[in-house]
Amino acid sequence: MSNDETTESSPLLQVEGLKKYFSITKGFFSRVKGTVKAVDDVNFTIFKGENVGLVGESGCGKTTLGRCLLRLLDPTDGHINFNFDHKAVDLLALNKKELRAYRRYIQMIFQDPYSSLNPRMPMVDIVGEPLKVNGIAKGDELEERVRDLVDTVGLDVRHLRRYPHAFSGGQRQRIGLARALSVNPPFIIADEPTSALDVSVQATILNLLQDLQEQFNLSMLFITHDLSVIHHICQRVMVMYLGNVVEVARTKDLFTQPLHPYTETLLKAVPKIGYRGEITRFAPPGEPPDPANAPAGCYFHPRCPYAQDICKEQHPALEEWAEGRYARCHFAKELSLKGVGSE
Amino acid sequence: MKREQKKDQNSRRELSAEERMYMASQWRLMARRFFRHKIAVSALAVLGIFYILAIFCPFFAPYGKNQRLKGYIHAPPHKVHFVDESGEFHLRPFVYPHKQELNEETLSRNYTPDKSEKHFLKFFVEGKPYTMLGIIKSRTHFIGTEKGKFLLFGADEMGRDLFSRILFGARVSLTIGLVGVFLALVLGTIMGGISGYYGGKPDMLIQRVIEFIMSIPAIPFWMALSAALPPTWSVIMVYFAITVILSLRRWCGIARVVRGKFLQLREEDFVVAAKAAGASESRIMFVHMVPSFLSWIIVRATIMIPGMIIAETGLSFLGLGIRPPAVSWGALLKSAQNVQNVLMYPWILIPGIFVVIAVLAYNFVGDGLRDAADPYQ
Ligand SMILES: Nc1ncnc2c1ncn2[C@@H]1O[C@H](COP(=O)(O)OP(=O)(O)OP(=O)(O)O)[C@@H](O)[C@H]1O
Ligand code: SF4
Ligand SMILES: [Mg+2]
Numbered sequence: 001m002s003n004d005e006t007t008e009s010s011p012l013l014q015v016e017g018l019k020k021y022f023s024i025t026k027g028f029f030s031r032v033k034g035t036v037k038a039v040d041d042v043n044f045t046i047f048k049g050e051n052v053g054l055v056g057e058s059g060c061g062k063t064t065l066g067r068c069l070l071r072l073l074d075p076t077d078g079h080i081n082f083n084f085d086h087k088a089v090d091l092l093a094l095n096k097k098e099l100r101a102y103r104r105y106i107q108m109i110f111q112d113p114y115s116s117l118n119p120r121m122p123m124v125d126i127v128g129e130p131l132k133v134n135g136i137a138k139g140d141e142l143e144e145r146v147r148d149l150v151d152t153v154g155l156d157v158r159h160l161r162r163y164p165h166a167f168s169g170g171q172r173q174r175i176g177l178a179r180a181l182s183v184n185p186p187f188i189i190a191d192e193p194t195s196a197l198d199v200s201v202q203a204t205i206l207n208l209l210q211d212l213q214e215q216f217n218l219s220m221l222f223i224t225h226d227l228s229v230i231h232h233i234c235q236r237v238m239v240m241y242l243g244n245v246v247e248v249a250r251t252k253d254l255f256t257q258p259l260h261p262y263t264e265t266l267l268k269a270v271p272k273i274g275y276r277g278e279i280t281r282f283a284p285p286g287e288p289p290d291p292a293n294a295p296a297g298c299y300f301h302p303r304c305p306y307a308q309d310i311c312k313e314q315h316p317a318l319e320e321w322a323e324g325r326y327a328r329c330h331f332a333k334e335l336s337l338k339g340v341g342s343e
Numbered sequence: 344m345k346r347e348q349k350k351d352q353n354s355r356r357e358l359s360a361e362e363r364m365y366m367a368s369q370w371r372l373m374a375r376r377f378f379r380h381k382i383a384v385s386a387l388a389v390l391g392i393f394y395i396l397a398i399f400c401p402f403f404a405p406y407g408k409n410q411r412l413k414g415y416i417h418a419p420p421h422k423v424h425f426v427d428e429s430g431e432f433h434l435r436p437f438v439y440p441h442k443q444e445l446n447e448e449t450l451s452r453n454y455t456p457d458k459s460e461k462h463f464l465k466f467f468v469e470g471k472p473y474t475m476l477g478i479i480k481s482r483t484h485f486i487g488t489e490k491g492k493f494l495l496f497g498a499d500e501m502g503r504d505l506f507s508r509i510l511f512g513a514r515v516s517l518t519i520g521l522v523g524v525f526l527a528l529v530l531g532t533i534m535g536g537i538s539g540y541y542g543g544k545p546d547m548l549i550q551r552v553i554e555f556i557m558s559i560p561a562i563p564f565w566m567a568l569s570a571a572l573p574p575t576w577s578v579i580m581v582y583f584a585i586t587v588i589l590s591l592r593r594w595c596g597i598a599r600v601v602r603g604k605f606l607q608l609r610e611e612d613f614v615v616a617a618k619a620a621g622a623s624e625s626r627i628m629f630v631h632m633v634p635s636f637l638s639w640i641i642v643r644a645t646i647m648i649p650g651m652i653i654a655e656t657g658l659s660f661l662g663l664g665i666r667p668p669a670v671s672w673g674a675l676l677k678s679a680q681n682v683q684n685v686l687m688y689p690w691i692l693i694p695g696i697f698v699v700i701a702v703l704a705y706n707f708v709g710d711g712l713r714d715a716a717d718p719y720q
Contacts, residue, residue, distance in 0.1 A: 101621075130620035162366055166364075166365030220584060
């Protein structure tokens with residue numbers, strides 16, 4: 001992608017003030033015991049043809065955010081403006097019927113290739129389902145299109161009538177990809193699409209994903225635990241902590257000089273730029289806090305090596321510190337944090 | 344050259360076997376596993392025979408359901424012979440007719456075989472006319488004798504052939520389980536489905552109703568309801584009432600599990616994927632969710648049927664279930680309530696053997712199905 005295309009490209013998805021709270025209920029009369037702010041006041045924009053990475057510890061709300069964008073979960077509050085085909089709609093304002101018509105524009109690739117395919121359906125039905133339920137194709141035409149898709153993702157068209165149990169993890173993930181691409185969506189959410197796969201297969205699936213992205217002109221939200229993967233395929237990165245976006249930056253900037261202390265601890269887990277080995281599960285010092293009981297002030301302060309008194313009282317806002325660089329830290333400017341490339 | 348061809352053929356056959364396996368649907372995989380289970384398959388065959396006998400009982404039974412045979416009150420079972428007095432072998436089996444004598448002291452009837460005469464058993468003999476399945480009129484019976492009578496399992500206190508009555512009783516005893524389980528399944532699946540899919544208030548209400556029903560002890564519950572059936576009701580009405588009574592408790596267990604399955608499946612990735620693809624709610628339910636636990640429901644139903652058969656037998660034995668002139672295995676066993684009777688005419692316990700065989704067969708089939716079910720889990 002050339003530079004002026006990036007500057008020219010228009011927003012595809014604008015998320016404003018997105019919130020998803022889960023209430024924890026207990027007992028006979030469903031008393032509310034607490035609230036998990038799984039996604040709390042998230043704002044971001046994804047441009048056409050852009051890949052945005054979403055990273056953060058387990059339980060910080062990545063999957064919840066992804067599912068809210070598809071409205072598989074109903075957000076508590078916020079707006080999701082989706083611009084496509086010269087039309088702008090707020091996905092959260094759609095009723096059930098309108099929403100079903102919009103489902104085809106945003107598709108999802110799931111983490112677990114075993115549970116995301118119905119074991120009782122042959123490949124042809126799985127891949128063809130979005131085409132069928134959206135009334136795009138049926139009968140012979142449907143099968144023809146499924147054949148093309150199956151071929152595109154590198155599977156054997158002779159295996160069309162096989163059931164999922166006949167395929168390996170990597171092949172299943174290809175089926176999932178074919179299903180997502182079947183309706184030619186402009187936007188795909190990939191929720192840790194390689195983390196359940198063998199190391200040897202991960203790279204091939206990632207390469208395929210990149211190839212397809214160019215071929216289908218996709219935008220993508222790429223959720224992952226693995227920062228080295230992000231470096232490989234995303235132009236920008238969002239870092240999430242406890243339901244908040246704490247840093248947004250171009251991938252290169254984030255790696256060379258992070259602005260948020262949490263990002264710095266994440267980067268410590270990445271051995272080297274370009275390293276494509278095992279998935280690294282982040283282990284910042286200390287325990288991740290209870291999401292139902294977020295600490296006062298900056299959510300990160302109990303684990304932050306740079307915490308000051310103000311951090312215990314004031315919750316910092318996500319501010320733009322430099323062009324295209326956002327961070328949610330009182331001292332983003334003062335601290336000079338270590339990236340991966342700066343050593 | 345030829346050998347190579349053969350090898351090629353072989354490998355192609357192997358490949359197609361593997362390919363067949365890959366293309367096998369859930370049901371085919373399940374059937375394949377089931378048919379490897381020898382005991383279960385034999386049990387299924389036994390049940391098959393039982394149901395055929397039950398469906399066509401007027402034909403298979405030598406006599407009518409309530410046909411009294413004169414001079415055969417409490418007659419013991421006939422012994423089937425191939426070799427006669429003189430040691431001669433007959434290819435066609437035969438029975439010696441009973442000679443009835445009244446014991447002057449005890450006033451009981453004694454039956455001795457009259458060896459001067461042989462009554463040969465024949466297939467497709469003419470007998471009492473009957474109407475089968477409401478349409479087929481005939482007088483041909485599967486087995487019998489041309490002269491005299493043939494009582495395989497003896498006769499009861501009114502001289503009715505026990506074997507015939509067992510076949511007629513099978514019609515009630517074997518179907519009451521099926522119909523009852525069907526009712527329980529339908530009710531349980533609908534209630535559990537509503538509970539699990541919609542949640543909220545309907546879920547709350549259904550769960551409380553289930554808890555209430557489950558808190559009533561089963562046997563007094565059945566007995567009270569059965570005893571309350573008006574004595575004027577027709578045979579058919581009593582039959583359905585008993586079926587409903589028996590399934591009234593059983594749907595609860597099914598509803599609970601179906602609810603759990605719905606809750607669990609709603610979160611399952613492939614269901615979420617279908618939703619994301621834009622599938623309608625009914626498609627998600629009936630194409631993705633229900634087939635995922637259908638095999639479980641079938642297994643569960645099979646395992647529930649024997650319990651129903653036993654419950655019917657128990658109720659009828661106590662005189663609270665199927666009542667004369669209708670016959671069921673439990674109703675037949677009712678005459679075995681009297682120990683004196685059992686000692687003197689032990690063959691009246693034979694219906695109990697049929698209950699045991701049917702229950703065991705269902706359990707074996709259920710085991711086989713359970714092992715075969717859900718090859719994906
Ligand atoms: N249906 C739900 N009800 C209640 N709490 C939920 C629900 N779904 C998620 N949560 C909570 O919301 C928080 C965010 O969960 P989420 O699955 O989005 O995290 P994640 O970042 O995707 O984690 P992972 O990396 O493990 O996939 C967690 O604390 C989780 O316990
Ligand atoms: S605001 Fe304070 S505690 Fe929070 S990340 Fe910045 S320095 Fe650390
Ligand atoms: Mg997740």
